[in-house]
Amino acid sequence: MRSETGFDPALYERFPTRDERPKEEEEELRRIWCKPKGWEYLFAVNNNYIGIYYLGTAFLFFLMAGVLALLMRAQLAAPMLEILPQGTYNQVFTMHGTVMMFLFAVPAVEAAGVLLLPQMLAARDLPFPRLSAYAFWAYAVGGLCFFASIFVGLAPDGGWFMYPPLTSKAYSPGINTDFWLLGIGFIEISAIAGAIEIIVGVLRTRAPGMRLDKMPIFAWAMLVFAVMIVIAFPSIILGTLLLEIERAFNWPFFDATRGGDPLLWQHLFWFFGHPEVYIIFLPAAGMMSMIVATVAGERLVGYRLIVLAMIATGFISFGVWAHHMFTTGMPPMTTGFFSAASMAVSVPAGIQVFSWIATLAIGKPKFNAPGLFVMGSIVIFVTGGLTGVMVAMVPFDWQAHDSYFIVAHLHYVLIGGMVFPLFAAFYYWIPMVSRRALSERLAKWVFGLMFTGMNVAFLPMHLAGLQGMPRRVYTYLPGQGLELPNLISTVGAFMLGLGVLLFLVDLARNFRLAPGEGNAGNVYGGGTLEWLPSELYSTRTIPVVTSREPLWDDPALADEVEKGRYFLPRSATGLRETIVTSPLLAEPQYLQIMPGPSPWPFAAAIFTAGFFLALTVQAYLFAWVSGVLAVISVLRWLWETDRPIEIEGVDIGADIRVPTYVTGPSSHGWWAMIILLVVMGMIFLMALFSLAFLSSNQPGFWRPPPPLGGAILMLMLYAAAIGFALAARSVLRRSPFWSVMALLFSAAASSAALGLDYASWSGTGLDPTASGQGAVAYALLALQACAAAIAMLMALYCAARGVRGLVAQPRNNSIDLTMLFLVYTAAQGATGALVSRLVGVGG
Amino acid sequence: MTEPALPSEGWPPAVLDPAGPYSEPVTLLAWVLLVGGTVILAIVLAALWVAMRGSPRLKTRLGGEKAIWILGFAFPSVVLTGLLVWGLLLTSSLSAARVPEGAMRVKIIGEMWWWRVHYQDGQGRETLRDANELHIPVGQPVLLELEAADVIHSFWVPRLGGKMDMIPGRTNRLLIEADAPGVYKGQCAEYCGGPHALMGFVVVAHSPADFARWQASRRPAGGAGDEGLALFLSSGCAACHTIRGTSARGLAGPDLTHVGSRKTLGAGILPNNPGTMAGWVADSQAIKPANRMPAYHQFSGEELQALTAYLVALK
């Protein structure tokens, strides 16, 4: 067999080992991965805790947003009711959409990844546990504060899509809209953090031998999901930044009267917003594929097809965003392209659905709880998919767009494509984390109520839409035939709510959380690694994987793993650790020493939340204090994560020795940094797109940019910055001092170039408040200033480590990662300086 | 001149009850999609039933990659390609990229939460201003130039055509046409804050002869010396409203020159008669909460009578 890293696959033959392992090894693992006590629960970073916290919080948001939905349905039960006054209703429907999409759906699937992936991949934890903890706490604290705004009447009321100019300062003067931007800010942070975690986790911490084509399909789904987040979220990050800047500083990005364009927001929002739907759907589809196989008791039919379908979905979904904009007056050629892409994206969905049906067909499917939800999901999702094809037809969409037909369509897609799979997943995986499984008997009632209620609630909405009922209306006039469909919908909504309530009863009766203390076990007979016996350190040893369903193929596996006969039978360093493997063939590369529990990620999250909240309520002093404390907390948590230790190479089982400290492109930190830079690059790219978009749509407002010649000096400085940064890495072998100095020089050169850039723009007399061009030009400078400031902070951080003697030679991860960031910063600055001087010159 | 009456609506659903050449083909498409979608859903349900309960022979047929390729890939690809071609042809034939000869032109501007209606002649010169109601002759295409004054709105009269957004800084174009005289209800379809739900509109289609009479009867108001007009001018109404032929030239609210002849009040939501006019003038906030017209508490009974009588007489 071919090798990826030089690792000899024949070494796998040594497992399972035959020797008896001493009992103390297990005791030590328990000690190292010990359970938190009291306050320590806040500082836990282990995925077993963070995953549960995360999923629990996401589910809480589902319940709260669901209550909002019931309030809306009560208001719409009959025409012109006054249960919710107009203003309140507008806040409630905005919050329902926002909370369901941003605070429930994305975090819920991300949480499922955090909870399940390490178990499925047989890793001890995800590679950046503290990042997970930070992402969770920022999301939980920020999300709850955001939600609380509804109780004081300060919730946003511009719709979850927040179209300006309705959401601009002129038409939304209160701080309601700022709360939205704040709430979304948190989910942006936590989604990106989670995506980095998941990409690196899936590609680098799989059990040895788990080649990409042996990976559980859920891991594939999460990989595509995370990559899509990295590509899609930057667009909304930039959008929310620009909207907040427009509101706070009056920079007219979206103001048509001053050379901005409201459609710019729609492009930025939907370039994120439609992939978002698939971001939610793919992980849920991944869960479906896992559960279907177990329910059928057969291997998944069409594994490769499904993987291809998911990758295709990922690609195509970035070409469909403008189907939300068919009625904005785009030319027929353009709508034709997006119409074709929107139809094409249903093909991979069809492939997945028929793969599931095929799997059920070859097996002996059982009508157990996960089975019921799987089937319900298929029916509902297919219905939503079919109406999706309808609205992909441009002329039909001209009628259906923004009517209740769309409300029906999107709920069929999201409930069928995400909520029902999630409930199937609850039933299926709760035995993994709870001492008791949920009740099969109650499950039939839960399913019956939810399935019936869902259809009763949303089927009549298709009709209401065709009758002419627009979306986002707090009421409707009598005498238009809308009374009956709406009343039926309300009844259905409460049935659905009753089903969820019954599920809560089941949870209360049977859900007994017990991370690492025994669980209900493999109730449904799944074949993947998460059903190995596990404790807080995950499995006793990390098995060699040779098939997609190892537990079905090797009945002795669980026992051998438990007896310590595979990888990592003992802690090699006395610290938390996991095996980092190669991305394609999962060959062991090195032993990652993992950071343990720490109060700092928690503190960083609290201060991050404090910073944004204080900004929203305009308590600026408090905001800046919080911001500085947040940065300090982050640096403090990082301080101890880069620690080369004395032991150079360790035995990870059967005399296979790997290093404990690796630098450069094969280290997990390098991968994470590259992903982060892709995110930043996408944000910057979107900003450049904004500039080009405004220059072609508002040429009348365009003034000549500063001359291109003036950029030469800046380019030279940026080139020097790149040179210094690269030199820092090679010079480290000889002198940590000069290495750190090179980093500082690089950051200084980038800052100087930025200063020149700023001076030449302000020399043109263009004001950021004067026109869309000025606003975007200065926004590009502001983005560059952020990058330069972070670069400088990182260089200073390395300097501080140097002073404390923590910069190890000849290679050091902190220096490497700072180098990467500095090179990126200079490249971004140079690109911005050039492009901003070229856009709109001819016009 | 026969006056088309306000319809009582709901059945058949407006989208499936077309009344003109720009909605008719879409209704056919809608039926094909609805029926076709139902058939495909039935096929999937049947496949699911076979997978769960079918005979072993059928189950084996369904349980392989070949079935996935046929049902999940080949079948949808063929159907979707056909639909796509139809959709593209229909899109270009319905879109306002090509304007038919002799189309009537009207500019409609969305406001929070009502509509300005500016009739134009063939050269795009404004001929008449009105609000919240559009009169058209049957059998003649009407090119609407849609703009927005504040936030984004969307113009939608389902029985006459699809919807089109009204976006600040842009002029979007939409074609509509009615086959038969009648009143066709419309509604703002893009969320525009506050009482977006109560931002209605009506299109009144006349026979060509009636339309000519309607046009001829649009004259500036007189009424000098009328007690109602005096109240209108002295109470501040003229700060927001225009009545041509008088000194009332406010621009913030709807033009009232022909308000008495409108089918509805409050932007397509309330029947127009002296009673509703009085109620609207005195306290429109109770009818359409958060609209931009304040409640007027200063009128005596007689004054409200006089004002109402003057306004309903503005034909």
Place this chain on the structure above:
Amino acid sequence: MKGGAAISVLMLLGACAPAPVETAPADTDAVARGRDAAARLGCGACHDMPGIAWPKGRVGPPLAGFGARPLIAGRLPNRAPQLAAFVTDAPAMVPGTAMPAIPMKRAEADDIAAWLLSLDD
């Protein structure tokens, strides 16, 4: 104003006649038609009326329990003929009222009166 005068005469006649002890049993069809007519005419623009969800105007008095009230607008006896006349042409019946004359058919006025008199809760 001719109709108004005729109705005034009618009203005077009504005032002279002895009051019937038992009111005629409400014609439920008329009541239903009256409610629909009131909704169609938009009477809610000024009055908050039971059974009509919208509008719930505040210009005129709320009409819940109207059938149990002795007087119309504090001036007229609350009987069907007077009420039908009043809803059609209030200023003719009660000079100075803000309620305008509202064009409607005679049958509609009778139905609305029947409906209003049935509101006794």
